[in-house]
Amino acid sequence: MARVPFGAGGGLIKNLSDNSKHPTIICESVERLYQQGDVTVHALAGVSLTIECGEFVSLCGPSGSGKTTLLNCVAGLDIPTSGEVYLIGNKISSMSKTELADLRLNNVGFVFQAYNLVPVLSAQENVEFVMELQGMSKKLRGEKARSVLREVGLEGMEHRRPAELSGGQQQRVAVARAIASEPQLVLADEPTANLDSKTSASLMDIMRKMNEDHGITFVFSTHDQLVMDRARRLVRMHDGLIESDEIQS
Amino acid sequence: MRAVSPSLVFRLSSRNIWRNPKRSLFTLLAVAVGIWSAMALGAFTRGLNQTLVLKAINNLTGHIKVMHPDYRRDPVVQNRIEAAGAEMLSVLDSDAVKSWAARVRVPGVVMSERESQGTTLVGIDPASEVNLSFIGKGVHDGRMLEDELDGGVLLGRKMLEVLQTDVGKRVVLMSEGVDGAVADRGFRIVGAFDAELEATERNYVFVGRNVLQKMLGIGTDVSEISLRVADGRQDDVQRALRDVAKDSLVENWETLEPLTVSMRDVQSGFLHIWNVIVVIAVGFGLMNTLFMAIFERTREFGLFRAIGMRPAMIYLQVVGESVVLLVLGALLGNLLALGTIGYFAGGLDLSRFAQGLEHFGASRIVYPILRLSDVVTSNATIIVLALLSTLYPAWRASRLEPVEALSKI
Ligand SMILES: Nc1ncnc2c1ncn2[C@@H]1O[C@H](COP(=O)(O)OP(=O)(O)O)[C@@H](O)[C@H]1O
Numbered sequence: 335m336a337r338v339p340f341g342a343g344g345g346l347i348k349n350l351s352d353n354s355k356h357p358t359i360i361c362e363s364v365e366r367l368y369q370q371g372d373v374t375v376h377a378l379a380g381v382s383l384t385i386e387c388g389e390f391v392s393l394c395g396p397s398g399s400g401k402t403t404l405l406n407c408v409a410g411l412d413i414p415t416s417g418e419v420y421l422i423g424n425k426i427s428s429m430s431k432t433e434l435a436d437l438r439l440n441n442v443g444f445v446f447q448a449y450n451l452v453p454v455l456s457a458q459e460n461v462e463f464v465m466e467l468q469g470m471s472k473k474l475r476g477e478k479a480r481s482v483l484r485e486v487g488l489e490g491m492e493h494r495r496p497a498e499l500s501g502g503q504q505q506r507v508a509v510a511r512a513i514a515s516e517p518q519l520v521l522a523d524e525p526t527a528n529l530d531s532k533t534s535a536s537l538m539d540i541m542r543k544m545n546e547d548h549g550i551t552f553v554f555s556t557h558d559q560l561v562m563d564r565a566r567r568l569v570r571m572h573d574g575l576i577e578s579d580e581i582q583s
Numbered sequence: 584m585r586a587v588s589p590s591l592v593f594r595l596s597s598r599n600i601w602r603n604p605k606r607s608l609f610t611l612l613a614v615a616v617g618i619w620s621a622m623a624l625g626a627f628t629r630g631l632n633q634t635l636v637l638k639a640i641n642n643l644t645g646h647i648k649v650m651h652p653d654y655r656r657d658p659v660v661q662n663r664i665e666a667a668g669a670e671m672l673s674v675l676d677s678d679a680v681k682s683w684a685a686r687v688r689v690p691g692v693v694m695s696e697r698e699s700q701g702t703t704l705v706g707i708d709p710a711s712e713v714n715l716s717f718i719g720k721g722v723h724d725g726r727m728l729e730d731e732l733d734g735g736v737l738l739g740r741k742m743l744e745v746l747q748t749d750v751g752k753r754v755v756l757m758s759e760g761v762d763g764a765v766a767d768r769g770f771r772i773v774g775a776f777d778a779e780l781e782a783t784e785r786n787y788v789f790v791g792r793n794v795l796q797k798m799l800g801i802g803t804d805v806s807e808i809s810l811r812v813a814d815g816r817q818d819d820v821q822r823a824l825r826d827v828a829k830d831s832l833v834e835n836w837e838t839l840e841p842l843t844v845s846m847r848d849v850q851s852g853f854l855h856i857w858n859v860i861v862v863i864a865v866g867f868g869l870m871n872t873l874f875m876a877i878f879e880r881t882r883e884f885g886l887f888r889a890i891g892m893r894p895a896m897i898y899l900q901v902v903g904e905s906v907v908l909l910v911l912g913a914l915l916g917n918l919l920a921l922g923t924i925g926y927f928a929g930g931l932d933l934s935r936f937a938q939g940l941e942h943f944g945a946s947r948i949v950y951p952i953l954r955l956s957d958v959v960t961s962n963a964t965i966i967v968l969a970l971l972s973t974l975y976p977a978w979r980a981s982r983l984e985p986v987e988a989l990s991k992i
């Protein structure tokens with residue numbers, strides 16, 4: 335699938351041919367154990383999973399099934415007890431914290447359930463945040479931020495602080511921030527958990543559109559049926575294991 | 584790609600200050616008060632110490648005194664020394680000595696028509712006192728003694744009150760003569776002097792040296808030679824005098840005025856203790872508020888780490904926030920301190936407390952002394968320590984595990 339950059343001028347087009355050769359995510363027998371007193375919790379009990387570039391994947395399963403742990407391991411935020419994770423062709427276990435930080439900064443967008451935004455920055459500044467960390471010029475990142483905010487339907491709200499936005503609007507700013515720097519991959523942990531069904535549906539539509547228009551790979555966790563229905567691939571988890579993995583029509 | 588974006592760090596730091604204005608204000612004021620108290624108290628303590636030392640030196644002590652070995656224990660006419668000989672004069676007239684005076688100084692009684700009062704009779708050569716002691720600065724009423732042959736007497740203003748007499752009237756001075764018999768003589772009060780301490784105004788009565796020597800029958804002998812030395816020469820001069828005056832006692836003011844020395848040390852000690860308390864309070868207050876600020880923002884730091892911010896930038900952001908507050912607080916503290924010191928530049932009048940202070944030899948008016956070195960030290964100490972106390976919380980913030988931080992709400 336072709337990836338189309340944001341903004342009229344384009345400008346930051348990455349060398350995709352190199353990265354596109356690799357699957358976006360490979361997990362090989364990933365285990366993550368937590369010791370709680372005498373009890374060992376198998377948050378992940380041996381997960382093997384490959385996600386190709388451009389997929390739109392939902393991780394679902396009951397609370398405690400290991401969705402968050404898996405997303406954290408994929409992002410290199412958490413370290414598997416055993417097994418191996420490859421993120422865009424990079425073996426995570428052999429990278430330093432700084433290398434991982436840079437890999438995330440340039441290739442991975444994040445959307446969390448809540449408190450995604452920096453309260454002291456405006457919507458536009460929040461969207462520009464990642465690009466500013468990347469060292470993009472003020473002019474270019476401003477154009478991109480405005481363009482993405484328009485795409486998620488927040489035109490005219492660029493200068494509002496998060497506290498002045500509704501929950502749904504805040505999540506849309508978070509999505510805008512996650513995709514504005516044109517990452518390979520967006521990881522979203524229960525992005526609609528705090529939203530009503532109508533707002534959830536429209537947020538999913540936005541993410542789906544970003545996936546289709548810009549070729550960004552999305553992996554999101556949810557236990558919301560409405561959200562699962564919109565996924566193209568559905569991975570069900572239970573007790574730290576993959577229960578089923580199917581393509582939806 | 585840059586590892587750290589300075590403008591982003593500055594924007595986050597400065598905006599976070601407004602996130603909890605009360606806490607920021609507290610931090611700012613803590614730093615301001617710390618610097619203000621160190622500078623202002625330092626200046627007043629310096630001023631107080633200087634008046635204390637100057638007073639002791641002006642108060643007929645000088646930097647060094649030569650006297651009979653028994654004079655300190657028993658300051659009577661028998662414990663006297665000969666007038667300076669040629670060897671002694673060669674030391675006294677050297678460059679290292681700024682001024683010197685030989686005095687007769689004996690216990691005595693002064694009597695008016697109505698009252699009598701125990702005091703110290705001091706025979707002086709007025710010209711030699713000019714740059715040496717407070718009496719050399721002249722009198723408040725009437726006239727100064729003209730020379731050592733002058734037959735008049737100078738009384739303190741308080742003494743005039745006690746004796747219920749006045750300038751122009753006569754008094755009788757009495758003391759023990761060299762032969763053990765009572766020596767006395769009538770004097771006309773030619774002038775009244777003012778001293779900072781009322782005690783001084785009652786403790787001394789000044790007459791011409793030659794007149795007192797005659798009255799006591801001691802020829803040209805004196806009780807003491809007092810001198811003021813050039814800066815940094817006190818030890819040299821003391822050693823030289825000891826060499827030429829082997830039978831006499833040669834002491835410096837630190838030995839002669841132990842109370843002044845200990846007062847000075849106690850005051851400096853209090854100032855140091857106070858400064859340590861202030862620095863610790865400011866440091867811990869700052870560290871505490873910063874830890875609270877970080878605790879409240881734990882999730883945010885987790886988010887920063889997740890989206891790829893390097894730990895160094897989180898560290899700089901937290902330190903940056905403190906630096907902005909520190910600079911503002913330091914500015915305010917310096918302005919307050921300079922304002923306070925400027926306001927009292929003409930002297931802080933302690934006369935309301937002066938009665939109590941007199942016991943300690945302190946003066947009624949204190950002039951704050953501000954030295955550049957004190958300004959630098961006060962600022963540097965508070966700022967460096969405040970900065971140090973922010974480094975640890977900032978380091979902790981930068982070391983937060985992103986997964987744990989993200990799970991905090
Ligand atoms: N830091 C932790 N310490 C101990 N147990 C944990 C920790 N994080 C997660 N777990 C456990 O791991 C399991 C999976 O958690 P999680 O990945 O959060 O599930 P989900 O996101 O699907 O609700 C749960 O049983 C949870 O209690």
Ligand SMILES: [Mg+2]
Pocket residue numbers: 401402403523
């Ligand atoms: Mg979860």
